[in-house]
Amino acid sequence: MTVDLTEPVRKPGIIPFSVGFPGLLRDPLRAFEEIGRASNGEISRVNLGVTRPYLVTRPSHVQHVLRDHAANYPREGMMWKPLTRLVGGIAAEGPEWALNRGIFQRLLSGPNIASVFDEMVRTITEGVDLLEARINPGQPMDALAEMTRIVQRAIIRVFFGNRISLSEADHLGSAIRTATRSIGFRMLLPFVPLSVPLPGDRAFQRSVRAVDEVILPLVREARRGEVAERDIVSMLIETRDEQGRGLDDQQVRDGVVAMFTAGTETTATALTWLWVVLNAHPEVASRLYAEIDTVFGRARPDRDRLQGLRYTKMVIQELLRVYSVGWIVPRTSVAEDVIDGVRIKGGSTVLISPYLTHRLDDVWPHPEVFDPDRFSVARSKKRHRFAYMAFGAGAHHCVGNLFFTVEAQLITAILLQRFRPVIQSKNPIEPQVRLTLIPRERVEIVLEPVGPR
Numbered sequence: 001m002t003v004d005l006t007e008p009v010r011k012p013g014i015i016p017f018s019v020g021f022p023g024l025l026r027d028p029l030r031a032f033e034e035i036g037r038a039s040n041g042e043i044s045r046v047n048l049g050v051t052r053p054y055l056v057t058r059p060s061h062v063q064h065v066l067r068d069h070a071a072n073y074p075r076e077g078m079m080w081k082p083l084t085r086l087v088g089g090i091a092a093e094g095p096e097w098a099l100n101r102g103i104f105q106r107l108l109s110g111p112n113i114a115s116v117f118d119e120m121v122r123t124i125t126e127g128v129d130l131l132e133a134r135i136n137p138g139q140p141m142d143a144l145a146e147m148t149r150i151v152q153r154a155i156i157r158v159f160f161g162n163r164i165s166l167s168e169a170d171h172l173g174s175a176i177r178t179a180t181r182s183i184g185f186r187m188l189l190p191f192v193p194l195s196v197p198l199p200g201d202r203a204f205q206r207s208v209r210a211v212d213e214v215i216l217p218l219v220r221e222a223r224r225g226e227v228a229e230r231d232i233v234s235m236l237i238e239t240r241d242e243q244g245r246g247l248d249d250q251q252v253r254d255g256v257v258a259m260f261t262a263g264t265e266t267t268a269t270a271l272t273w274l275w276v277v278l279n280a281h282p283e284v285a286s287r288l289y290a291e292i293d294t295v296f297g298r299a300r301p302d303r304d305r306l307q308g309l310r311y312t313k314m315v316i317q318e319l320l321r322v323y324s325v326g327w328i329v330p331r332t333s334v335a336e337d338v339i340d341g342v343r344i345k346g347g348s349t350v351l352i353s354p355y356l357t358h359r360l361d362d363v364w365p366h367p368e369v370f371d372p373d374r375f376s377v378a379r380s381k382k383r384h385r386f387a388y389m390a391f392g393a394g395a396h397h398c399v400g401n402l403f404f405t406v407e408a409q410l411i412t413a414i415l416l417q418r419f420r421p422v423i424q425s426k427n428p429i430e431p432q433v434r435l436t437l438i439p440r441e442r443v444e445i446v447l448e449p450v451g452p453r
């Protein structure tokens, strides 16, 4: 890659050691926010002593890294390595990533989602029925655990056919959860070599072995049996690369785990934050309840009327602006480059963070205010395309975006047709960083039944 060095080149801003490092170990998310504020949207190097990653938050700079010069900023580095061990090629680059991405894209395409829509509605309704039967009125429940149950059920039924039983799914889900929870320090400190142990490394290794124990036998069995339609295991087994080669057991296992990991934790976490937000903003909640009531009443949701959930969609978009579940998207620069006049050295960690970009106050006025109307058509038009990055951008842009939006709207509507979730916790619920952005403590909610209408 050639860089035009005839232009005047500035040095990046520097975030001093005292701002970043001490807090990162004590309260990582707060320290990270502090670093974001100190950089004020300028490309900056964060002085962490042993290393100084670049922080890139301004939308036009993010566009440079993730789209216009993406070849110079691949997903390499210490955080991606363990993630690749968990979910395989989709978390990497190159031919294996492209092959995996193609499979996911087919599975999660608009037409495929349309064809599984009714099955999704049925499965989510069943999940909510079971929840209703299990809880006593007024009994607090763990919102994240219950959302995970409903989401897992939908993913299993829609994408795995009957290949995974619900109890296997529970087992798999909890092993994956341990893995994704123990990777937090690697995400935050992606430049620390793997030879330097970080908290969570051992738990991560153990849980990856537990995942293998569930999935590998399943893959072997599927290879011997009949190939069913539409389920991801069959699709992976049937896949051929350009030379006509198929995937081995490990690669099929990787695709399965990637689908399960990407499809459940993100969605369940986002929905848990939704209940937190609705409790904190009764005026938003009332508008949302009224819309669901007008669009569906007590009827079973159908595809045509789902388009009518405009405000619900904006609430979910604003939810992911504030609680950006995919909060960091690290890259590594290959060759030296210049972004907007600032020189970036080759071989450096470049931190892109939807969480911080969504808090730039010249891009998102009053970023601390929860305001779904930011996503009205008129207001959205005025923003830079890369201002909203909840689903990443460029070649690695989230393939599950549409599926998530449909699934989240359905779960929200089906639950709110019957209940009003009321948070029990007295203190504000703060986020903390893991692979995704999860609540720091258990979110307890009571589901209050909606009276007859």
Ligand code: HEM
Residues within 6 Å of the ligand: 075, 090, 091, 101, 104, 108, 258, 259, 262, 263, 264, 266, 267, 270, 320, 324, 325, 326, 329, 389, 390, 391, 392, 393, 395, 396, 397, 398, 399, 400, 401, 403, 404
């Ligand atoms: C709240 C919901 C979700 C959020 C916030 C989210 C966020 C993201 C982000 C930020 C990326 C970009 C990573 C990067 O550039 O390195 C990504 C990629 C990806 N997402 Fe999602 N995601 C969500 C839901 C889903 C769902 C439901 C699925 C699947 C059913 C999914 C599958 C994927 C896959 C396979 C990739 C990798 C794409 C690639 O590297 O080419 N995601 N997601």
